Amino acid sequence: MNPQHPEPAPEDPKRILIIEDDPEIARLLQAELGEAGYRVEWAPGGMQGLVKLREDPPHLIVLDLGLPDLDGSEIARRAKQHGDVPIIVLTATDAVERKVQLLLGGADDYLTKPFHPAELLARIQVQLRRGEGGEVRRVGELEIEVESRRVRAGGREVALSPKEFALLELLSSRPGRVFSRDEIARHIWGKPLETESNVVDVHVANLRAKLREAGAYGYLRTVRGVGYALRKPAS
Structure with a gap:
């Protein structure tokens, strides 16, 4: 196959990791x-x-869902723990429920097999463009790139899970x-909190720990009996 490529070759090539058996x-x-x-890289x-992801993080991952040694959903989850690299999943199933699970589990896009390479190229370009600009929120030394889902604290990258980023994105929409x-x-799970559930508190604690590890102290404020807020810490 030799599809027409919609964009010229980049001067500084982006690195793509293909995980496909x-x-x-x-x-x-x-x-x-x-x-x-x-x-x-393949x-x-x-x-x-x-292993390749840890050694030399790519700009994007093309991930086959049906791998023999490790489920693709698990790979996507682990990949997001190392940073918010875009992931396009290749799947043989067209079930809506499965696609929803993929997107909620860390995948940024998906293609159902069989597919045309030109469509994959277009989707890759869309995902890479999302990381090149867009809204950047700043709260003190925190920088939150909304579209690329990247977070920095004092210039240091903070690797968050999809749910942790969703929490930070919500709190940063209205600082204070x-x-x-x-x-x-x-906002995060699309349903009200279950009675006696501590899932929100656990995610807040995890986010606070990661921010502290990056040197960002005092940004998450707990208001007992009310909820949580993001604010610039007092000098």
Whole structure:
């Protein structure tokens, strides 16, 4: 196949990691993406893909869902723990429920097999463009890039899970405003908080710990009996 590529080859090639156990599909993708100007690496298994991700984080991952050694959903979850690299999943199922699970679990987009390489190229370009600009929120030394879902504290990258980023994104939308636990639950999980559930408190604690580890102290404020707020700490 030789589709017309919608954009010229970039001067500084973006790196794409393909995690795919089918050598024929992998070779096809390597050829198409390489012709489009990307630098491509291939991992034939999930564990090998995670090793490559840790050693040299790519700009984007193309991930086959049906790998023999590790489920693609688990790979997506682990990949997001290392940073918010865009993930496009290749899946053989067209079930709506499965697609929703993929997107909620960390995937940024998906393609159902069989697919045309030109469509994958277009989706890759969309995901990479999202990381090149967009709204940036600043609260003290915190920088939150909304579209690329990247967070920095004093210039230091903070790796958050999708749910932790959703929590920070909500709180940073109105710095200083106290959001109730129920508001947070509805925003992140799309439903009210269950009685006696501590899921919101656990995610707040995890987010606070990661911010502290990056040197950002005192940004998450707890208002007992009310909820949580993000604010610049007092000097």
